[in-house]
Amino acid sequence: MLSGSKSALVTRRQFVAAGVAGGAAVAIGCNATDRGNWEFLTVDQSRTLAAICDQIVPADDFPAASQAGVPDYIDRQLIRHYRRYQDEYRRGLEQAEALSRSRFGRELASLPARQQLEIVAALEQQKPEFFALVRNHTMEGYYGSPRHGGNRDAVSWKMLGLPEPPLLGRAQYDLGKGESQ
């Protein structure tokens, strides 16, 4: 189960990466209802979502949201704890695409990062409720527990200098002396 879902993640990640790099070439025969390996999102929606998430937590020395599995986290919760937000996501992602197409004539995921940022900033202005939802869910996926599909390999915790696995059992050591991490 675990290794199965992991390989699925790799496929998705490659797909997203291809989307960023390949622009229009990405329209490889998937239609509006194709779910690929996603539980709730369609492949198209997942690309849009990943692009938004990656502006909320962009890559620097540490991975971007989608590389840390944030869209997986959101996708999973949309058929679990966040079932109640399914419509908001369907509508919101569509609106994000509409913004992208009307301003740049192209799919959000195929735009260069600067233009993606512009669209996401416009989304925050025009659809503040949906944006707030994605923003919060992205933070949860990036900074929350790895067990829900996000924060892959505890990457954000490592970024913050929190050891993973955590150093439990420290009561046995004299913390005043010796190495502190």
Next chain:
Amino acid sequence: MKRVNAVVVGAGAAGGIVAKELAVAGLSVVLLERGKWYTAADCRKDDLRNQRTTVLGNAFGPEDEGTPRVWVDAQGATHTVLASEGGYNNNAACVGGGTLSYGAQAWRYMPQDFRMRSTYGAPAGSSLEDWPISYDDLEPFYEQAEYEIGVSGDDSGTPFRGPRRRPLPMPPLPPGREFSVLEPAAKRLGLHPFHIPMARNSVPYNGRGPCMRCRWCVGFACEVDAKNGSQNTVIPVALNTGNCELRTGCMAKEILTDERGRARGVAYFDERGRLREQWSDIVVVSGCATESARLLLNSTSGLFPYGLGNRYDQVGRHLQGHHYTGALGYFDFETYDDIGPGATIAISDYNHGTPDLCGGGMLANEFIRLPIHMVDRLPPGTPRWGLAHKQAMRHWHKRTIVIMGPTQQIPTADARVTVDPAVRDKWGLPVCRFSGNVHPHTFEIGEVQARRAEAWLKEAGAIHTSLMAGKPTIVSAGQHQAGTCRMGNDPRTSVVNKTCQVHDVDNLFVIDSSVHVTNGGFNPVLTIMAVAYYASAALVREWKGTGFRS
């Protein structure tokens, strides 16, 4: 089903103690708990789903499905909420109740906290009142709680506390980095900092080992069982007597009464949803302030058309919790050492004695700092997302300290729990409905407390600070919920007498946070426990062997 001496509803802080005290005294007891009994295997540390951070649900109950509540906002509009949402005012639903996953701060209230009205006078519009019992009445039972549940810490550094006959049974855990930053600063300000008393093993105690100081304490169960709640102390003792049967997954529906108006048992839904009756000589309600009020209000009959104990429309009133305020300090050096349990240092200099303020509260450093909490606690002006946010996370996560505290709320009769006329839970029972607010003077005190927290942080070297002092428009009772079945001598203004016996039903007791007249400027659980020991002792004293007669 065999008739027993006592049914206790709720296996939480108070219910566990009552069950143990009665069972040890030889009474046969059935302890009903709607939630589960979690074991070490259930103690996973999940930043998104625990009892404090509930974005993906409550780890220790209730579940979101079929357990709604309703709150009424200041404009009179109603909102239905899920159990993991803020307006729900949840504590917990499991064996141990809140004490399975709590932070375990184990405070004694101060002597003045039991006579707030005599000390300050009641602000107009408030229902500030004295308790009918004093600190001195409770002192031996505070001690019993400290020793039987197990408390570590050292409050000898503060003159602002009631007298104690014995020191705490365990020393404090070694201080963390925040302690060493905050302690000298507090002393420079002329304050009296000390080690917070905690229901947590700092050394082996009661057959269990000490805390190993992990990152995930408040809101989580403890996988090494070093945190002391009713589930690993008094409840096992109760079960070991052979006199107590714990039934989990059992939701009390109503308290049954006979034609003379005495309690004769409890009707409840068992774990398979079947309606059952357990008959008993006495009934003890220990479901925590919101649910205990609901159970009484849902127990209607010809003799009690408005519910039990509610002849004078008192059940559910004076709902209160704590008004948490404080400040965040940002430092140019690392203050966070990632060593649990978190909160270590407190002052109680500001609980009483400020001219023009009716009380105050304790101030302490914050319990826990998960990355997900930090996301919304970056310095004011930091963008809420994007590269700058991510970099700020990296910069500030280990360079902040939060100081805050539970400002004692000034209660009102209008802040209350009723039962909703329309919304039902999955058992078909009318659900809790919250309305009203605490007295506005509460927020003035909270504001002053926040500035004091800020001053402490600045003295400790904070380079920026920001205040955390909201002004909720509806009563926020939450985990520290209390007050809904007030203890008092006058049946027209209270629900139970000073030994927690319901005024007009002599074999019915409410023993839990509900009976608190006021809620102190401290986390409430040790007082809930002390009152449970105190009321149980009175009950056992009055017990005649064949039935209860007062």
